[in-house]
Amino acid sequence: MDKLVVAAASVVSEADARAARLGTRFGRLDLSSRLALLAVEALGVDFDALPRDRVGICLATRAGSLPTDIDYWNGRDAPGGPSPTLFAYTLPSAAIGEIAIRHRLTGPSLCLVGENTGALAEAVLLIRRGEVEACLCVECNLVTPALARMIQLPPAARACALFLQRSGDGLRALRENDRDVESLCVLLCPPKSAT
Amino acid sequence: MNPLVNELKAKIVALFKLEDVSPDQIDDNAPLFGAGLELDSIDALELVVMLERDYGIVIKDIEEGRPAFQSVRTLAEFIRARGSS
Amino acid sequence: MVDSTQASRPAVSIAGCGAITAVGCGLDALRSALRANASGLRPCDRFNSPRFQSNIVGSAPGNGDGADLDDPAWRLAADALRQAREQARDIVAAIPAERIGLVLSSTKANIEALERHAANRPCSDAARRHLRADLLAADLAATHGAKGPVQCVSVACVSGLVAVQQGAKLIERGAADAVLVVGVDHLSAFVVAGFSALKAMDPTGCRPFDRDRRGLSPGEAGAAIVLARADRVPPPAITLRGWGGSNDANHMTGPTRDGSGLAQAIRAALEMAELPPAQIDYVNAHGTGTPYNDAMESAALRAVFGQRCPPTSGSKGMLGHTLGAAGVVETILCAVAMQERWLPGTPRLNVAADGAPASLVLQPRSVARLDHVLKLNTGFGGVNGALILRHG
Numbered sequence: 126m127d128k129l130v131v132a133a134a135s136v137v138s139e140a141d142a143r144a145a146r147l148g149t150r151f152g153r154l155d156l157s158s159r160l161a162l163l164a165v166e167a168l169g170v171d172f173d174a175l176p177r178d179r180v181g182i183c184l185a186t187r188a189g190s191l192p193t194d195i196d197y198w199n200g201r202d203a204p205g206g207p208s209p210t211l212f213a214y215t216l217p218s219a220a221i222g223e224i225a226i227r228h229r230l231t232g233p234s235l236c237l238v239g240e241n242t243g244a245l246a247e248a249v250l251l252i253r254r255g256e257v258e259a260c261l262c263v264e265c266n267l268v269t270p271a272l273a274r275m276i277q278l279p280p281a282a283r284a285c286a287l288f289l290q291r292s293g294d295g296l297r298a299l300r301e302n303d304r305d306v307e308s309l310c311v312l313l314c315p316p317k318s319a320t
Numbered sequence: 321m322n323p324l325v326n327e328l329k330a331k332i333v334a335l336f337k338l339e340d341v342s343p344d345q346i347d348d349n350a351p352l353f354g355a356g357l358e359l360d361s362i363d364a365l366e367l368v369v370m371l372e373r374d375y376g377i378v379i380k381d382i383e384e385g386r387p388a389f390q391s392v393r394t395l396a397e398f399i400r401a402r403g404s405s
Numbered sequence: 406m407v408d409s410t411q412a413s414r415p416a417v418s419i420a421g422c423g424a425i426t427a428v429g430c431g432l433d434a435l436r437s438a439l440r441a442n443a444s445g446l447r448p449c450d451r452f453n454s455p456r457f458q459s460n461i462v463g464s465a466p467g468n469g470d471g472a473d474l475d476d477p478a479w480r481l482a483a484d485a486l487r488q489a490r491e492q493a494r495d496i497v498a499a500i501p502a503e504r505i506g507l508v509l510s511s512t513k514a515n516i517e518a519l520e521r522h523a524a525n526r527p528c529s530d531a532a533r534r535h536l537r538a539d540l541l542a543a544d545l546a547a548t549h550g551a552k553g554p555v556q557c558v559s560v561a562c563v564s565g566l567v568a569v570q571q572g573a574k575l576i577e578r579g580a581a582d583a584v585l586v587v588g589v590d591h592l593s594a595f596v597v598a599g600f601s602a603l604k605a606m607d608p609t610g611c612r613p614f615d616r617d618r619r620g621l622s623p624g625e626a627g628a629a630i631v632l633a634r635a636d637r638v639p640p641p642a643i644t645l646r647g648w649g650g651s652n653d654a655n656h657m658t659g660p661t662r663d664g665s666g667l668a669q670a671i672r673a674a675l676e677m678a679e680l681p682p683a684q685i686d687y688v689n690a691h692g693t694g695t696p697y698n699d700a701m702e703s704a705a706l707r708a709v710f711g712q713r714c715p716p717t718s719g720s721k722g723m724l725g726h727t728l729g730a731a732g733v734v735e736t737i738l739c740a741v742a743m744q745e746r747w748l749p750g751t752p753r754l755n756v757a758a759d760g761a762p763a764s765l766v767l768q769p770r771s772v773a774r775l776d777h778v779l780k781l782n783t784g785f786g787g788v789n790g791a792l793i794l795r796h797g
Contacts, residue, residue, distance in 0.1 A: 213603070218561050236558065238559050239537075
């Protein structure tokens, strides 16, 4: 079986998301979507070079949409009611929609919730089964302080992304013991120098 | 009319977090939806919420709001005609 | 080009099902509702306040008014799982627990716990734990004898179909010999207030494909399917033949008008199933009853089937829109229909919209053949899904 190629990898933080300017829509997005979108942007993939319906999106979210759920529900008693926009983002898979819209990707997608979701293996499987030629694999770990108080998870705000391809140039071939997105991204992305 | 128009421009920039636009860059008659500020159908609903929250105007369905949402000027006219601010 | 074709992969079949929905508890209730073209949508006093566009919803028995459960998601999911495992008991008994996996589909898990937390109302530890869909999945697996791989899927309203696919893939690649696929979402102020904010509900209750449709009706359900390798399931069985997914890449809550994204997903499913469109005997649509969704689906079906659209109906007038449970419970409805050879009707549809498929089935009817069924779902974020089932 030919090895798949890790074409690009990225790691982004909340500070990166707050500093980023990615057009008119970006500022309105919930932080989870912004992190995921920025992680994809930071890959620097030229999607024009690929058939858009043959690129998959595999998203894993540590805490689902709970951070946005809290924000939305906190606004329930405002005169006029809660925000319709926020409600639309109370889905773990919301970032898939934003990524698809921004890069015009029309292929299949998958969103998993939890830790050690096996997202990387799922992305590989989508390619191996011929459902896609390439796959974005994004892991978003957002646990806001408000959420951390409610559930037993440490606060966190970061996202990592990989772009897997069947062949071609890239950082390196995917290896048998590459098990999860975050470890692989941290390995492949040099830490930023302090600014 | 003018203070209301300016107030609405500031609210729109804040509500939709239009980071690259300042209120005085919004033309009174520029389309809010589609080309122009590129607001979309969910944003229209956010405007409905804002109208109730900030001006006490209740819009029952989106069709009622459609003529108001053409531009900042039509929005201000709508508020003056309907509102209690 | 690909590493294996569908023909070379082990086939996966349905070994058992269970459901608890707005029309009652158990498959018999579903079967009766199917025959009667019944609607389970009713006014529910929980949603009388002006913050909700309508109080007409699909409420499951024992979960609605007065029940005051703190873990309604658990209750629905566990009930459905118990039913499905009972139906599949001979097959499951032959499989060690380590070889039984579980895939959960839910959009909001036990969101009740968030509402209670915000209102300072009492909430058990278990209920709070199940606010996290991954822990809900883990606990369901532990309680229901699944010590194999556990996945938690959440892809908006396509979740259920994706969970069925994920279950099939676990079996295909040898990671499990049986998978418990569970879909659940419970009725909540959180969701009903949200759809109200989007003005997406029909105040009189949803009317899929109707000329005068105005929106959706939220519903709740617990639904479970036990999947197993086809060679473990005695014929005649319902087998998963193929599936496809796509994204409209257009708008977060509105589908593309021409249905091209959904059409792409349907074509991918047909390709995986190695079937031409003409072999599809029936289509169970997503059919939420919103003006845009139903028009888009009609366009997608036209694009794929041309003038030869198979008989098509929508079940959300019966069950409401059950979100993360929809793909699972509607697949179960298709399975029941296939076993009975009854085409489901479209409850609450009065006058079909212009542009709706000419082959729309209003009232259920018996048919000679119901071998291949196409199930569709679409969701927020532009996601589309298609699943093809085969009976025989």
